[in-house]
Amino acid sequence: MNTTRNFRCGTVAIVGRPNVGKSTLLNHILGLKLSITSRKAQTTRHRLLGIHTTADTQFLFVDTPGFQQKHVNALNRSLNRTVTQVLSDIDVVLFVVEPQNLTDADRKVVTLLPRNQPVFMVINKADLMEDKGKLLPLIETMSQEFPFTGIIPVSAKRSLNLDQLLETVREHLPEQAAIYGEDELTDRNERFLAAELLREKIFRLLGDEIPYSVAVEIEKFEQEGNLRRIHAAIIVDKESQKPMLIGKGGEKLKRISTEARQDMEKLFDSKVWLETWVKVKGGWADDERALKSLGY
CATH class of the missing domain: 3.40.50.300 (P-loop containing nucleotide triphosphate hydrolases)
Incomplete structure (x- = not known):
């Protein structure tokens, strides 16, 4: 330090x-x-x-x-x-x-x-x-x-x-020693970063309305040597939004997951096994308890 x-x-x-x-x-x-x-x-x-x-x-x-x-x-x-x-x-x-x-x-x-x-x-x-x-x-x-x-x-x-x-x-920062180690990049853990990278792909690959009704919850995050196993639930507001996220034959969800996994592998510098599925939780964006459980 x-x-x-x-x-x-x-x-x-x-x-x-x-x-x-x-x-x-x-x-x-x-x-x-x-x-x-x-x-x-x-x-x-x-x-x-x-x-x-x-x-x-x-x-x-x-x-x-x-x-x-x-x-x-x-x-x-x-x-x-x-x-x-x-x-x-x-x-x-x-x-x-x-x-x-x-x-x-x-x-x-x-x-x-x-x-x-x-x-x-x-x-x-x-x-x-x-x-x-x-x-x-x-x-x-x-x-x-x-x-x-x-x-x-x-x-x-x-x-x-x-x-x-x-x-x-x-010039406007106080004179004091570093708070974090030289190689540290964030105070957030990999679980949080994985959820964010998955949510980014949803924002990038879906239409204008769906992303605002979507949250991501990492239900399991395990590390085995240089492999990370991640189980992620994509939460939507309505049942009708599920097929839009999944796409014909699951193609949309597969593309979202593949691109998110590739970004995770770059950021974590390791292999990633990612499993995703879509879950309906009605009204989550206006539910204080649900927001708290999702980290907001």
């Missing part, structure tokens, strides 16, 4: 409305896929700690769910509580926005930002703007709405300007 005199270690929250690239930003900083991504909102549902350790700094990045304003049910209330709780106990905040347009959802997140900690506006996907001069009106507008410590354009997907982002954030 690093105890260098000028070593810095602190917590950095990554916040923003759904689907602005928060998880992609975390994954590219870490150099591996830890946080799941898709083009659909609500992909991230849990607080996830990503640990990035360099020679003189340990960054503890907290990837949060996008702040939800649609479909207000117990699940989304839980996601929003996660965002507000994270913001109450961090050293630096990265508020991620897209350059093309500023939405009411962005402004809602601005109202949650703390005023007693450094907050940086990170303009993601800046590489998509051919005329960088068009960023100026966005910067001026946002600067009037909140006293940002700084504004940094990046491209998470292309890893552009991420070094500058890290250097800037480092």
